[in-house]
Amino acid sequence: xxxxxxxxxxxxxxxxxxxxxxxxxxxxxxxxxxxxxxxxxxxxxxxxxxxxxxxxxxxxxxxxxxxxxxxxxxxxxxxxxxxxxxxxxxxxxxxxxxxxxxxxxxxxxxxxxxxxxxxxxxxxxxxxxxxxxxxxxxxxxxxxxxxxxxxxxxxxxxxxxxxxxxxxxxxxxxxxxxxxxxxxxxxxxxxxxxxxxxxxxxxxxxxxxxxxxxxxxxxxxxxxxxxxxxxxxxxxxxxxxxxxxxxxxxxxxxxxxxxxxxxxxxxxxxxxxxxxxxxxxxxxxxxxxxxxxxxxxxxxx
Amino acid sequence: xxxxxxxxxxxxxxxxxxxxxxxxxxxxxxxxxxxxxxxxxxxxxxxxxxxxxxxxxxxxxxxxxxxxxxxxxxxxxxxxxxxxxxxxxxxxxxxxxxxxxxxxxxxxxxxxxxxxxxxxxxxxxxxxxxxxxxxxxx
Numbered sequence: 001x002x003x004x005x006x007x008x009x010x011x012x013x014x015x016x017x018x019x020x021x022x023x024x025x026x027x028x029x030x031x032x033x034x035x036x037x038x039x040x041x042x043x044x045x046x047x048x049x050x051x052x053x054x055x056x057x058x059x060x061x062x063x064x065x066x067x068x069x070x071x072x073x074x075x076x077x078x079x080x081x082x083x084x085x086x087x088x089x090x091x092x093x094x095x096x097x098x099x100x101x102x103x104x105x106x107x108x109x110x111x112x113x114x115x116x117x118x119x120x121x122x123x124x125x126x127x128x129x130x131x132x133x134x135x136x137x138x139x140x141x142x143x144x145x146x147x148x149x150x151x152x153x154x155x156x157x158x159x160x161x162x163x164x165x166x167x168x169x170x171x172x173x174x175x176x177x178x179x180x181x182x183x184x185x186x187x188x189x190x191x192x193x194x195x196x197x198x199x200x201x202x203x204x205x206x207x208x209x210x211x212x213x214x215x216x217x218x219x220x221x222x223x224x225x226x227x228x229x230x231x232x233x234x235x236x237x238x239x240x241x242x243x244x245x246x247x248x249x250x251x252x253x254x255x256x257x258x259x260x261x262x263x264x265x266x267x268x269x270x271x272x273x274x275x276x277x278x279x280x281x282x283x284x285x286x287x288x289x290x291x292x293x294x295x296x297x298x299x300x301x
Numbered sequence: 302x303x304x305x306x307x308x309x310x311x312x313x314x315x316x317x318x319x320x321x322x323x324x325x326x327x328x329x330x331x332x333x334x335x336x337x338x339x340x341x342x343x344x345x346x347x348x349x350x351x352x353x354x355x356x357x358x359x360x361x362x363x364x365x366x367x368x369x370x371x372x373x374x375x376x377x378x379x380x381x382x383x384x385x386x387x388x389x390x391x392x393x394x395x396x397x398x399x400x401x402x403x404x405x406x407x408x409x410x411x412x413x414x415x416x417x418x419x420x421x422x423x424x425x426x427x428x429x430x431x432x433x434x435x436x437x438x439x
Contacts, residue, residue: 042318044318045316046316049384052375055347151421158417212344219333220348224384227371
């Protein structure tokens with residue numbers, strides 16, 4: 001009897017865990033839906049700015065600006081900046097692990113690295129391994145905000161302007177399709193490397209429109225590039241957020257499924273055990289009854 | 302002498318989405334050294350704009366007011382594309398929130414913080430002031 005009691009307790013405990021996992025699944029799916037909407041809304045802006053920068057580069061190919069061109073520096077003096085986006089909470093499958101591993105791989109063999117970390121999990125990971133974190137960002141709000149993106153972009157630009165970083169990358173998770181995330185690494189600065197369409201040899205073939213840049217080309221780039229970076233960081237934050245929710249949904253789905261499987265097995269075991277106990281009792285009773293019958297039969301003789 | 306049908310395509314885009322897309326007869330943007338008006342068939346130009354108010358006139362002669370953040374205006378092939386950090390209609394601005402943001406920014410500016418934080422607060426202050434100014438007008 002004690003054994004069935006134990007099984008019953010386990011079933012109860014699994015059922016209550018399952019309540020939590022299915023609730024988390026629901027929460028993640030609503031958050032995902034909202035974040036996807038935000039992402040769609042932000043897209044035209046990113047494309048618009050990208051176009052604008054490409055156009056400027058196409059028309060003024062000899063433009064010189066630290067945001068655009070690479071500063072030739074020997075490898076041992078180059079400073080690589082990485083902005084790593086992780087989540088504040090776990091229980092999201094391999095979401096954080098993948099992005100952290102990718103960052104470590106990128107950092108390998110680089111003499112000077114500056115880390116910008118978003119999310120508690122990433123901070124914990126890098127401090128535990130003895131890496132120095134240049135700047136840690138923490139998201140207070142439920143989903144990424146433009147304030148947050150502005151803040152992050154500001155720090156990145158500030159360090160880049162002061163020549164403390166030579167190359168800046170963002171490492172983040174993106175949803176490849178609804179069942180799979182992938183880690184992406186995108187270079188943010190200098191911009192030249194990040195815009196695939198700017199091919200200087202093509203400039204000659206394009207019909208040249210005369211563009212006026214006011215007040216000066218440098219001023220325009222000074223404004224447009226930070227805007228682009230703000231927008232881009234915002235979009236990566238949302239994309240990561242989507243991926244995080246997606247990973248969590250999948251993780252919770254798997255947890256739910258295995259809970260169901262365990263419950264199924266335990267219920268069979270429970271029933272079998274109960275049946276065994278009943279059978280045992282019946283056997284005992286009938287054996288006892290038979291014993292008495294026998295002794296009754298024997299007495300009169 | 303308004304010429305009927307003399308319009309240009311206007312598109313205002315912010316990270317929140319496409320704010321406005323349609324025909325316009327004129328648009329006034331906050332340039333670095335004062336307001337700049339664009340009329341249809343303006344020559345090709347890219348200019349930088351700062352935080353301030355933007356006005357555009359739709360073909361029905363109505364002027365629309367927008368609180369705009371910093372960004373850039375691009376005019377090419379009779380298409381005007383405005384890309385800005387923020388774009389809000391006066392009626393969508395929460396005055397109370399802007400007021401709070403203003404107080405917060407002022408407070409932070411007074412504390413002796415690092416230069417970077419000073420600049421961040423300054424930007425926040427400019428945004429809050431602009432929101433309040435624009436909602437004051439109507």
